[in-house]
Amino acid sequence: MKEHKPNFVAGLEILPFQDENLPIHEVITVKGLIKFAMYGKTSEFRVRTFFTKEPETLAWIDSFSNDDVFWDIGANIGCYSLYAARNGIQVCAFEPSPVNFWLLSKNIGLNKFGNIVSYPFALSNENSIVRWDPNSSPGSADNQLSETKQATDPTAIQVYSIDQLIAMNAAPFPTHIKIDVDGIEPLIVAGAINTLADNRLQSLMIEANENDLDRLSQIKAVLKGKGFKDPISRHEPYFDENYYLPYANFLFRRE
Structure with a gap:
């Protein structure tokens, strides 16, 4: 039977488009496979350097217990969130960049992990909606909120503090937190005063500029x-x- 096409597409040429079936690469860990969808050279770089870029982060995650809760703030496409989830850890992955969150969500779905939840917003010392200008390159790390918000920035995004999320019961209390946000680390820490005082929080790993002594x-x-x-x-x-x-x-x- 001949396919019937609606009139509104009749005579129109199909335009070039990116196939939604992205290249998939499998990373083999001691706990099993992790699948990653790659879109663009930066996401490929992250998958290719999975074991070599930050082996100290992988070793830290290996030290967690199965009843721990890992908060990955600045999860990007999910390398460390997925590694922790593969290790049986409960994971909360925070990523405000729209394109990175898309890849993060796709990677979680590829692996069918039931112990990881992704959150499409930013963390700071306040609870608000702010304007920002995200880097649109998939896998990019240059997506931090500026300490000086510009009213002309094109994207509005929800921001919470760690303490507020805990108070809202929006996520389970973390036993370990990774903060990799390239710029507002002190603000995130300032928004977690109550959480930091709780002995259930055992460790934090924070990426920071060694030359920025004030921060x-x-x-x-x-x-x-x-x-x-x-x-x-x-x-x-x-x-x-x-x-x-x-x-x-x-x-x-x-x-």
Whole structure:
């Protein structure tokens, strides 16, 4: 039987488009496979460097217990969220970038994990709706909220503080938090004062610029006041001669 086409498409040429079936790559971990959909060179880079870019983050996640709850703030396309979920950890993945959230959600669906929830909003020290200008490149890390919001920025996004989310029962209480947001780390920490004081929170890993002493001092002062030890910092030698040189992961554990 000949397919009947509605009149509104009759005579119109089908336009070029990107097939929705994105390339899928399987990463083999000791706990099993993780599937990733890739869209653009930056997302491919993240999957290709899964084991080599931040091995300290993978080792930290390996130290979690099965009854832990991991908050991944700045989850991007989900590399570390999915690794924790594959390890049997309950995961809350926060990613405000629309294109990254799309890939994050697609990756969660590919793996059919029932122990991970994704949240399409940002975290800071306030509860509000702000304007921002997200980088539209899939997998990009340059999607942070500015401390100075511009009314002309094209995207409006919901922002919460960690303490407010806990008070709302919007997510289970975290035992471990990763903050990788490239810019407003002190504001996120400032919005988590009550959470930081709770002994159920065991550790935080925060990526920060080692040369930005003011921001680091703010973060360390708050965490030390809430019972966390001086951090262990690490960045891989691979990044010593390029853009990533001043950036390191700072791991704070409770005394």
